[in-house]
Amino acid sequence: MDKSRQQFEEEMAKYLNISIEFISKERRGDRYYSYSMNFAFDVWQASRESLEIELPEPNADDSGSPNFYSGYNTAISDIHDELISNGVKIKNE
Known part of the structure; x- marks a missing residue:
């Protein structure tokens, strides 16, 4: 189950x-x-569409050598993966 659906179901259970x-049994x-x-889920999904x-x-200079930019691309990739797993869309993808 994706993170957005999980959050929706948790919020509906509380509400x-x-x-x-x-x-979960109703799914x-x-x-x-x-x-x-x-x-409710359709509305939830529509509200998530605006998260972009x-x-x-x-x-391009991130060669992995220990300097200020070392790991920059790895960090961007990790942030990307975390955002996607939380239902956020990436514009420049």
């Missing part, structure tokens, strides 16, 4: 004062048995 397990593939849960950032371009 509805029900267990996360109940919501059928990408949808839910409940029309209102499907609607632009990362800096990789540094």
Whole structure:
């Protein structure tokens, strides 16, 4: 399950004062048995669509030698992966 869906289900469980397990049982593939849960998830996804950032371009001089730029590309790559796993889109991709 992706991070966005997990966050949605956690928030719905809190809002509805029900267990996360109940919501998980209602899930059928990408949808839910409940029309209102499907609607809420569609709205949740639409709100996440606006989460889009632009990362800096990789540094061509990042040769891995120990200097100020050492590890720059690795850091950008790690940030990229973390953002993607949290449902954020990357503009310059």
